[in-house]
Amino acid sequence: MKKMRKMRKKLLLGMFAAAAATFIVSCATSIPITVNHPPKMDTNGIERLALIPFNGPGNRQQIAAELTAVFREKISGTGTFKIVESAAYRQGAADAVFTGEVTSYTVQDGSHQVERKTKEGKVIQVTVYDRKVSLGFTYRLVRDRDGVVIGSRNVTAGAADSAENSVTLKTGVSMAVNAARSNLGDFNRELVPWTSAETLVLDKETSKDKALKARMKDAAALVKAGSYKAAQEAYAAIYAETNSVAAGYNRAILAHPLDGLEAAISLMSDLYGATGYSKASVELNRLRGFLGENARAAANQAGVSQQKIAVQKAADGLAAILQAGARVSLLNISSAEKSMVDVVIREITGALVAMNIRVLERENLDAVKAEQQYQASGEVSDDSYVSIGHMLGVETIVTFSITGSGYQRKLTVRCVSVKTGEVLYNESVEI
Secondary structure, three states: OHHHHHHHHHHHHHHHHHHHHHHHHHHOOEEEEEEEEOOOOOOOOOOEEEEOOOEOOHHHHHHHHHHHHHHHHHHHHOOOOEEEEHHHOOOOOOOEEEEEEEEEEEEEEEEEEEEEEOOOOOEEEEEEEEEEEEEEEEEEEEEOOOOOEEEEEEEEEEEEEEEOOHHHOOOHHHHHHHHHHHOOOOOHHHHOOEEEEEEEEOOOOOOOOHHHHHHHHHHHHHHHOOOHHHHHHHHHHHHHHHOOHHHHHHHHHHHHHHHOHHHHHHHHHHHHHHHOOHHHHHHHHHHHHHHHHHHHHHHHHOOOOHHHHHHHHHHHHHHHHOOOOOEEEEEEOOOOOHHHHHHHHHHHHHHHHOOOOEEOOOOOHHHHHHHHHHHHHOOOOHHHHHHHHHHHOOOEEEEEEEEOOHHHOEEEEEEEEOOOOOEEEEEEEEO
């Protein structure tokens, strides 16, 4: 009996805690806002988009054709671009070209035994047939007038199926295409602007100061009434007089819809610097993400792509450490975004040659073999660079690679002295 009373008490305490948590959440003051996001690729000025069939040699041809159809459907669904079919495409007939290729496709079939019970209750062994599919493909958007890669993305997808009759297993191609579709849910965001509904949740005062709590409650009432500016002024006054972290946080939160991202970031940054408040750090990162999107969009509108900015920064950095007349080799060691890296290398080559730096021709067979080796293995060391430099007869090795995707994509440029093995330059920039 005593044990039952303890259990009942524990249950009631748990129910009370859950109710209290629900009450706190329901009482939280929030502000719904709509945030506008630019497309992840610079599609400014693009109206005619040439769709070139995906490349897929061998057993990948059918999947390549299916992927081409998938992207035709998705691009048409944006309602933004006029699609120029490949048969009608020629230089100047489109503003940009969209294409890609199937990079990998494997199908693994197998089987395993399971036990089943018949209606009569007898246990029997049944063969279950399994099929696993893995798919890799890349797509890219290329500006027509100069061949610059506006953006690209590598996708890996997989799917599995099983059945007691091998005939009813889904085909490898259908599984691969469905897996690809499931990984393209946000594709529209690559090409066209989009909006998201955000909820800004204000902080609650946790101190036991009744007067402070009353002032915070009055400020929250202003927010609920839609008087955001008055509420912000109230929170600012509370923070200045009491150093209430919650008041400082709410003041910064309200700056987003009232004064814009930069003002909100400035206030949230000041709060975090003064208090080390963890929630301020989280919100600061979120706000900076929005600001990064807007900065990239502004650069695109001005006709300056992030790729151009990255190339210029890398070229300036290399120019500062390379002497005129130096012999260098530029290697693409990226296992992803190889076509974009090649474009970057071509542009940087032009900049270096203009500064009287001798760049080894990209067609050099030894350099090509070195690139292929590292792209395949992903194993790169400074000692390896030195060995390659001696083999190529150059004084400096400069390597280029891209990691990440979307707004997290970075170009890493690394420069190593063949003579000393010293790292002369190592920089990562957004691209």
